[in-house]
Amino acid sequence: MPSVGPALFLIACYxxxxxxxxxxxxxxxxxxxxxxATLVAEAGFLVGLIAYLxxxxxxxxxxxxxxxxxxxxxxxxxxxxxxxxxxxxxWLVPSALVDDYLAQFQPATTSEWAALAAVAAGAAPVIExxxxxxxxxxALRYRFGVAWAIVGSTGLFALAHLxxxxxxxxxxxxxxxxxYVARGGSLYVTAAAHVLGNGFSxxxxxxxxxxxxxxxxxxxxxxxxxxxxxxxxxxxxxLRRYPVV
Numbered sequence: 564m565p566s567v568g569p570a571l572f573l574i575a576c577y578x579x580x581x582x583x584x585x586x587x588x589x590x591x592x593x594x595x596x597x598x599x600a601t602l603v604a605e606a607g608f609l610v611g612l613i614a615y616l617x618x619x620x621x622x623x624x625x626x627x628x629x630x631x632x633x634x635x636x637x638x639x640x641x642x643x644x645x646x647x648x649x650x651x652x653x654w655l656v657p658s659a660l661v662d663d664y665l666a667q668f669q670p671a672t673t674s675e676w677a678a679l680a681a682v683a684a685g686a687a688p689v690i691e692x693x694x695x696x697x698x699x700x701x702a703l704r705y706r707f708g709v710a711w712a713i714v715g716s717t718g719l720f721a722l723a724h725l726x727x728x729x730x731x732x733x734x735x736x737x738x739x740x741x742x743y744v745a746r747g748g749s750l751y752v753t754a755a756a757h758v759l760g761n762g763f764s765x766x767x768x769x770x771x772x773x774x775x776x777x778x779x780x781x782x783x784x785x786x787x788x789x790x791x792x793x794x795x796x797x798x799x800x801x802l803r804r805y806p807v808v
Contacts, residue, residue: 565619565702571719573612574694578723581608598670598678605686612693624697625750634752637743640801641756642763645736646775647794649764652731653780654787665778668768676769683765688757695720695737696744696753704745710808713741735798736760742805 581604588600616624670676695716703712717737721730740753767778774780782790 564623564705565698567699567702567706570694570699570702573615574699574719574723577608577690577694578725581605595671595675598675598682602678602682602686605682605690609686609690612690616693616698619698619701623701624693625700625744625748625753626697627747627749627751629749629752634749634755637748637752638756638759640797641736641739641753642760644739644794644797644801645732645760645763647790647797648735649732650775650782650790651787651794652728654782654784654790656728656731658781665768668778679768680762680765684758684762688761689754691720691723692740692750692754692757695723696740697750700741700744709745713738713745713807717741735794738807739798739801739805742802742807746805748805 581601584604584607585597585601588603589597592600621627668679670679699719700712700716703715707715717734720737720741721733724730724733740756744750744753763776767773767776767780771777771779
């Protein structure tokens with residue numbers, strides 16, 4: 564059975580050490596290699612994490628098989644909530660804060676865009692699902708029970724994103740995915756949902772002018788209010804099916 568201490572240590576390694584390694588590579592190679600350096604660091608961490616997790620029962624970590632119908636339904640549910648909650652955040656958060664955040668994600672070359680895509684829609688979501696909805700959720704559930712496991716893993720998942728905009732976006736989605744896995748769902752499904760969601764976010768950074776997707780799209784008051792109401796309704800319905808407590 565996973566323990567809380569090692570789980571927290573690996574999360575700390577991911578949020579801090581991987582960034583330090585990226586910074587070291589960046590200082591050595593130069594700023595044009597930012598996302599390639601990040602990809603190298605995250606790929607190395609992912610390989611080590613998978614090797615470590617092999618000592619545990621996959622079922623305990625949430626690596627369970629589910630029907631295709633359930634998997635597709637949860638993935639689409641996740642993406643629908645992601646769309647409307649992101650729109651609500653863009654509506655509620657000051658545009659200057661969003662612009663400062665987005666300025667960090669503007670690669671200068673094609674290879675850097677490809678590296679960012681591999682990080683955002685590949686290594687990062689898989690690592691986060693294994694760490695937060697796999698290892699940490701199982702450890703907290705064994706020690707403190709289901710409700711505390713869901714809340715604790717969600718809180719740490721959000722804080723690990725470090726930036727306020729990402730923290731706000733990660734809270735409802737982390738709670739939803741944590742509740743799903745804790746209530747018998749599959750980590751394979753949450754990983755697929757996380758990859759797809761991050762993939763749309765990457766497209767929003769890369770391409771402008773696409774409503775509900777592009778990072779430069781700002782909802783009107785009507786669109787923002789409708790998005791917020793839709794997010795609350797979809798999120799509430801999901802948690803009625805996969806409750807926290």
